[in-house]
Amino acid sequence: MPAPHPAESRSDAELIRANRGFYDSLWAGAKLIAPACFNTWPLLHELAAAAPRRLEVAPGLRPRLPLHGSCFVDLSHAALRCLQASGADAVHGMIGALPYGDASFDLVCALDILEHVADDEGALAELARVAAPGAAVLLSVPLHPAAWTAFDDFVGHCRRYEPERIVALLARHGFSIERSAVYGMQPKSSRLLELGQWYLTHHRERAMWWYNRVLMPLGLRFQKPLRWRAGLGDTSGVDELLLRCCYRPVSAPSR
Template identity: 60%
Template sequence: MVANRNFYEPLWRDARLVEPERFNTWPLVSQLLTKATCHLEVAPGLRPRLPVDGTAFVDISMHALTKLAVGSGRPVMASIGRLPFADETFDLLCALDIIEHVDDDQRAMAELARVATIGATLLLSTPLHPEMWTPFDDFVGHRRRYEPKQIQALLHHHGFIIERSAVFGMKPRSSLLLDLGMWFLQHRRERAMKWYNRVMPYTMRLQKSLQLHEGLINTDEVGEVLLVCKRVSPGSTPS
């Protein structure tokens, strides 16, 4: 967690909050909100996908939490491994690009299951295929990339089934852009963040619409996946 905080706290210090309506997840989220009454998003930084107003947010970055509070969110300083909420509190949960960062993913998933109501929806994304590991994974503090069967087993063990899924994330055509971005964040952070804040609104237009499919998609050569999961009673979880 210390390594993650050391990376993301300076990042969010100079970044701006991006409204969830600007992401390609918003049509899906809008649909889910019609039936959800209590929402939690874990580790959104300044890129929340659930509506800021009325959503409980957990993060380890004080800079992110402060800016989410200004936007009428309900921010709490905590980690995914110890969520400060009662059992079966939330019927819509979001944990994008987080499970691959934690040392103990079993505990993290157990906490998500604990605070979810039976029938709750969990939006979860994670990178796939260890053989796709790049220096960028190290740079942003990833602990692992999952094999598809591993993430399925982790979810099933904690009472979640995958209802729908889609290819996720924006993959650059060349690694040169990522390499350049990493260098600037390491050596010219202030300049990098000014550039990022200026360019971010335009890059949002490059997002492709989510192509959701029933169950788990064919993940061959898929670098990152978005999973729409349902919390079920342990007895009804597939083996």
């Protein structure tokens, strides 16, 4: 079989279908997990407390910003219902067309998003539009196209980023990387990955039950602490990075 490879030729419509197919099934059987349960909380809660206007894009049922006082945008109606039932200000929308005015937020969070959209330039332009000058912008991105697996395809990823590419891409839209942290979990076993994907393909409901009831709680229990480091840091062998950026408006980027 040919090696899997990034799917940057996929259209937005194809990616939306793939993402909805996976995440609607995931969120339909999941419970909301409070932001304080994640290893991102020690890095974000003081930042959030200092930002009166906060936005998190596409959190699903794994929000990282405080539920009260933050705005949330998501495509999944199942996730939105649960967020709203918990008192969150959550509305339907996409990263490429956010339903907010210019310079509306002091803190913008978009984790695990850029790799899911065909037009990442447009997504970043939209984040820049709603961010106030000097706003903190939190992003996470998977690195190294050579690390692409079939699971990236299955969950609707469009790409992985070379480190120099993400730095240049962010800079074009006024985002400078101030800090980063090694983030995410890369599967250690290709056989385990193949088995999980087979179950997700052929027994999706059962696979989602195991993920939500067993694997996710175990993952939360054994999370490793995150630590900020200056700038991008060493990216050798790093699967994914959490990036803390500062936004300063620039002239319109060339597309």
